Amino acid sequence: MTMGSFALLLRVLTWWQAALCAIGALLFNLVVLPRVGGRTLYRQADSVRGFPLGILLYPLSVLLLILLFPHRLDIAAAAWAILAIGDGAATLAGHLSRGPRLPWNADKSWAGTIAFVVAGGAAGVFLAWWTRPSIIPPPSPAFVFAAPIVAAIVAAGVESLAVRLDDNLSVPAAAALVLWGASVITSAAWQQSAPFVLDRIGPAIALNVLAATLGWRAATVSAPGAVAGALIGIGVYACTGVFGWLLLFASFFAASASSRAGLKRKALLGIAEEREGRRGPGNAIANCIVGVGAAVLTVASPLPDLAMLAFVTALTAGGSDTVASEIGKAWGRRAFLVTTFKRVRPGTSGAISLEGTAAGIVCAFALAAVAVSAGLLQWNFIWFAVVGATVGAFAESWLGATLEGPGILDNDLLNFLNTAIAALVAVILAVIIR
Secondary structure: OHHHHHHHHHHOOOHHHHHHHHHHHHHHHHHOHHHHHHHHHOOHHHHHHOOOOHHHHHHHHHHHHHHHOOOOHHHHHHHHHHHHHHHHHHHHHHHHOOOOEEOOEEEEEHHHHHHHHHHHHHHHHHHHHHHHHHOOOOOOHHHHHHHHHHHHHHHHHHHOOOOOOOHHHHHHHHHHHHHHHHHOOOHHHHHHHHHHHHHHHHHHHHHHHHHHHHHHHOOOEOHHHHHHHHHHHHHHHHHHHHHHHHHHHHHHHHHHHHHHOOHHHHHHHOOOOHHHHOEOHHHHHHHHHHHHHHHHHHHHOOOHHHHHHHHHHHHHHHHHHHHHHHHHHHHOOOEEEOOOOOEEOOOOOOEEOHHHHHHHHHHHHHHHHHHHHOOOOOHHHHHHHHHHHHHHHHHHHHHHHHHHOOOOOOHHHHHHHHHHHHHHHHHHHHHHHO
16 A cells, blocks of 8 residues: 555656556566565466565556556546555455445455445545646546546446455556546537437336336346446437447347357257346446446537447447357357467366357347447447457457456456457557548
8 A cells, every 4th residue: 555655656757656666666676576585476376486576566567557547647646546445445444344245256355346446436536636837738627526436436336356366456447447537528518418328328227117117027137137238228318329238139139149149059968057047237237337338428429420430339349249159059069269279178168169259249230230230339440340340249258268267257247348459449440440
């Protein structure tokens, strides 16, 4: 936590000076600190590994923040503060409190998560405000006082997940992603779109409450999944209108229908979805949170076309990847590990099949075509969405083959990374080619 105080220097340092300091800290932690502190610095996992990984990932994360945001060191400072103070406060509160544990991770407590949000949000706001004078043009007061709090909430959620991905990577990555998204929002774009968004709120609530209720009664989602889906649907409808919502529904329908395909065979093989295919809140959030964020940017940023492409691609990737996985498990004759192409049992993490891959690409084309037909995308953008979704699916398979088995990532994080990578690839292709 005390190392977070060095973020105060980002107000007076240039980005390359800050990067050199981070490199120096990384080398110090690699060469000197283990010899000075010895094994007292080791956590249990470090003892098994033979070296302390956390003290290397901390300065590495700071270095990456500086390199990714050289002209927005306030973002680097706020994300650093959320990592140092928020994560540290959560650890302290978690050790001191004997209060209730989180339902999705018994190793984490409500007290620790609340401490993370309060301390991390406050520290993020302070450092965003502290570094603001060095940013040209200065960020808006709304960004300074609101974005770090939202970033702390999201980062706290990521920190609470029951995975072995090191917090020194996941927390600043989540915080920086939220802060970057907030940084491209402009008051002019929002003021222009606000009347349309507000007019859609009423119909959005009515339609999504009805759809969530019907989905729950039809046993396609669990009760918490229905609530999460309703909130996601409200946000999508309010920002992108009825046609954006229809694309969301189409992607959910494709995923839900494919989950029930070949259910008997999947059950016999022990690879059927939990809850007989009912989708839970984690699945809904992981597959849709990138799309929701992009939907917000369609009405609040000066780049609505690229934001809409990201929105369509994220939903396309989420739906088509599930179709590929479920069709492969239901009817795939041979499954291969994407990293080695060694034949493996269907349902193995990171496995792909010809049948599943073909079904996923067809679904990606179909969902992207729906978006084009609805006027969400131009025809020449359909290829960006399909290529992005395909790249995201293969990236997810590779990550699943290498990191899911050791517990570093879980299925929900893999789904999130799939949609995020897909959206990023599509936007990059559009920027380069168009």
